[in-house]
Amino acid sequence: MTSEVRRRGLSGPTIERLRLLRKKTVATWKVYRRNRMGMIGLVALLAFVVISVFAPQVMWVLSHIAGWPSVYGPFDEIAPVGSGLPPTKDHWLGTDFRGNDILTRTIYGSRVSLLIGLVATLVSMGLGTAVGLFSGFWGGWRDEVLMRVTDVFLVLPWLVLMIVLAALLPGGPSVMKVVFVIGITGWSGTARMVRAEVMSIKNWTFVERARSAGAGDYYIVRKHIFPNVFPLVFANSVLTVALSILSESTLSFIRLGPDPTRVVTWGNMLEDAMTGHAFLNDLYLWILVPGLCIVFVVLSFTLIGSALDEIFNPKLRKR
Amino acid sequence: MKAMTIMIIRKVLNSVITLLLVIILNFALFRLMPGNPINVMVPPDPRIPAEYKQHLIDEYGLNDPMYVQFFTYIKNALLFKFGDSFTDPGTPAMSIVLSNLKWTLILAGTSSILMIVIGMAIGIASAWKRGSLFDSGSLAFTLFFYAMPTFWFSMMLIAIFATGLNWFPDSGALKFGTRPEWTWASFVDLIRHLILPAASLTLGAIGEFALIMRGSLADVMTEDYITTARAKGLRERDVMRYHAVPNAMLPMVVLIAMTLAFVVGGVFQTEIVFNYPGVGYLTIKATYDLNYPILQAAFFLIAVIMIIAVFIADLLIIMMDPRISVG
Numbered sequence: 001m002t003s004e005v006r007r008r009g010l011s012g013p014t015i016e017r018l019r020l021l022r023k024k025t026v027a028t029w030k031v032y033r034r035n036r037m038g039m040i041g042l043v044a045l046l047a048f049v050v051i052s053v054f055a056p057q058v059m060w061v062l063s064h065i066a067g068w069p070s071v072y073g074p075f076d077e078i079a080p081v082g083s084g085l086p087p088t089k090d091h092w093l094g095t096d097f098r099g100n101d102i103l104t105r106t107i108y109g110s111r112v113s114l115l116i117g118l119v120a121t122l123v124s125m126g127l128g129t130a131v132g133l134f135s136g137f138w139g140g141w142r143d144e145v146l147m148r149v150t151d152v153f154l155v156l157p158w159l160v161l162m163i164v165l166a167a168l169l170p171g172g173p174s175v176m177k178v179v180f181v182i183g184i185t186g187w188s189g190t191a192r193m194v195r196a197e198v199m200s201i202k203n204w205t206f207v208e209r210a211r212s213a214g215a216g217d218y219y220i221v222r223k224h225i226f227p228n229v230f231p232l233v234f235a236n237s238v239l240t241v242a243l244s245i246l247s248e249s250t251l252s253f254i255r256l257g258p259d260p261t262r263v264v265t266w267g268n269m270l271e272d273a274m275t276g277h278a279f280l281n282d283l284y285l286w287i288l289v290p291g292l293c294i295v296f297v298v299l300s301f302t303l304i305g306s307a308l309d310e311i312f313n314p315k316l317r318k319r
Numbered sequence: 320m321k322a323m324t325i326m327i328i329r330k331v332l333n334s335v336i337t338l339l340l341v342i343i344l345n346f347a348l349f350r351l352m353p354g355n356p357i358n359v360m361v362p363p364d365p366r367i368p369a370e371y372k373q374h375l376i377d378e379y380g381l382n383d384p385m386y387v388q389f390f391t392y393i394k395n396a397l398l399f400k401f402g403d404s405f406t407d408p409g410t411p412a413m414s415i416v417l418s419n420l421k422w423t424l425i426l427a428g429t430s431s432i433l434m435i436v437i438g439m440a441i442g443i444a445s446a447w448k449r450g451s452l453f454d455s456g457s458l459a460f461t462l463f464f465y466a467m468p469t470f471w472f473s474m475m476l477i478a479i480f481a482t483g484l485n486w487f488p489d490s491g492a493l494k495f496g497t498r499p500e501w502t503w504a505s506f507v508d509l510i511r512h513l514i515l516p517a518a519s520l521t522l523g524a525i526g527e528f529a530l531i532m533r534g535s536l537a538d539v540m541t542e543d544y545i546t547t548a549r550a551k552g553l554r555e556r557d558v559m560r561y562h563a564v565p566n567a568m569l570p571m572v573v574l575i576a577m578t579l580a581f582v583v584g585g586v587f588q589t590e591i592v593f594n595y596p597g598v599g600y601l602t603i604k605a606t607y608d609l610n611y612p613i614l615q616a617a618f619f620l621i622a623v624i625m626i627i628a629v630f631i632a633d634l635l636i637i638m639m640d641p642r643i644s645v646g
Contacts (some may be wrong), residue, residue: 157625273474
């Protein structure tokens with residue numbers, strides 16, 4: 001690794017930092033590996049990621065093993081449009097009222113659910129971390145202003161704010177809109193947490209030393225404060241992905257998510273199941289399977305996040 | 320005492336500022352809408368008489384310059400005036416929201432009490448017997464329900480107990496077409512309709528309270544005064560009851576206030592699945608009809624209730640925490 005880095009012409013300190021980063025990652029992994037729940041979560045998540053990335057290939061393999069008439073796509077009308085059909089040899093989970101194969105839709109649904117969860121988390125963690133870092137670092141009136149705004153987002157119930165935003169933002173339903181709405185409503189808790197952490201870090205002597213050496217605010221925050229809060233932010237990001245996936249499924253369920261005829265998510269599959277009266281037509285698997293997928297993905301992110309939190313959160317390590 | 324007064328005044332000020340920011344957010348959001356702000360307050364339906372529309376435009380000053388509109392808006396918001404519902408002209412949106420509020424309060428109130436009481440009991444029991452089968456069992460239960468979307472759990476309950484076993488009705492707050500009365504039959508009907516939605520809300524959130532209580536107690540149990548209490552020869556029961564639990568309550572109150580926002584989110588989902596005629600059901604229906612006055616009124620009312628709830632929680636914390644109240 002070192003020689004490769006040197007060939008790209010990176011300076012000595014950068015190499016040193018990369019080496020340190022690798023050492024830290026290896027050390028963290030050694031602790032993480034001993035956390036049984038964390039490992040279960042990681043393995044389950046990897047399985048979901050592989051299935052979602054290789055969804056078409058998975059479908060190809062399945063259809064050849066099971067001898068289905070064709071390789072189904074998530075929007076292919078392969079059954080009569082109407083009330084949906086119960087499971088058969090060719091459609092393991094049955095078909096929905098759009099005439100789509102439910103198993104196929106479930107497999108493809110993992111893509112958007114995971115994608116929205118990850119990107120929305122990036123948005124909300126980025127925003128929350130930035131607000132928390134500067135609010136905690138500056139203090140004074142700027143902190144006061146930022147915290148009052150944070151309070152508004154903290155006090156408003158997430159779902160209510162999401163509903164109003166999703167209903168009001170111009171343009172039809174889309175993946176981008178859902179990402180924006182989840183990101184903009186979910187940052188306040190992170191901001192609070194990061195701010196508290198920064199307030200305890202900023203009085204350490206190394207910050208004082210950097211300042212007396214003439215470092216500016218932005219430089220100190222970037223070089224000295226942020227690296228120290230990063231592990232905690234990272235652990236919380238993983239937990240936030242779980243919440244974002246739940247938010248996405250809820251928004252899709254109340255028909256404020258992406259258009260179900262063009263984008264499949266587990267949330268809009270469940271909304272279909274509800275409007276298609278899956279209960280009355282004995283299509284229980286239509287409700288059960290997408291729901292369990294949400295539960296297991298959220299669970300695996302939660303297990304990983306809690307394991308990381310145990311490693312990185314100084315308050316938890318003490319116990 | 321003085322520190323306490325200052326703190327309370329600060330909290331009051333913060334709440335007022337939050338309220339004003341909510342009003343500003345509300346104003347800005349509903350005017351972000353493409354096109355004319357008149358579309359937000361005046362029903363687009365062409366069958367509605369033009370005089371009525373003109374009356375609304377005059378009353379809410381919708382043709383005034385933006386800054387005049389802004390102050391009119393603040394005044395109206397503080398008077399709870401958000402225009403008339405689009406779907407039933409002549410009826411103020413707020414009065415419709417308020418009439419639905421009682422159902423939300425019944426549902427949210429019942430399940431909040433249940434989830435706090437049961438959750439705390441489980442939390443105390445698992446902190447007491449840490450590492451036991453009960454402890455790990457309740458942890459697994461907690462995680463599973465935490466990962467479950469509330470709306471999905473509601474659907475499963477309907478599938479099993481309503482359409483499957485036919486024990487409970489699957490929608491509404493009362494038998495279709497009836498109104499609440501002060502009779503035994505009406506009360507029984509109300510409870511029968513309440514059980515499934517309340518169960519879905521309660522079971523979904525018990526875990527969170529159990530986890531918080533367990534964590535809070537686990538922190539307290541490492542304190543020196545617990546060792547002292549044990550050294551005095553107190554029974555484990557009494558150590559729990561008189562020394563550990565009261566001290567673990569403080570973080571609990573903070574978190575109950577925080578969790579309230581999530582309870583509201585859960586209520587919304589439960590109401591839509593069960594067609595329960597509360598504020599959540601109304602709000603989500605309003606997004607489908609683009610019924611903006613209802614949406615604004617519901618949003619504002621919920622914000623006000625939350626601000627008051629958080630303020631009360633803050634007051635309780637100030638009163639309960641001896642480090643603040645004694646000075």
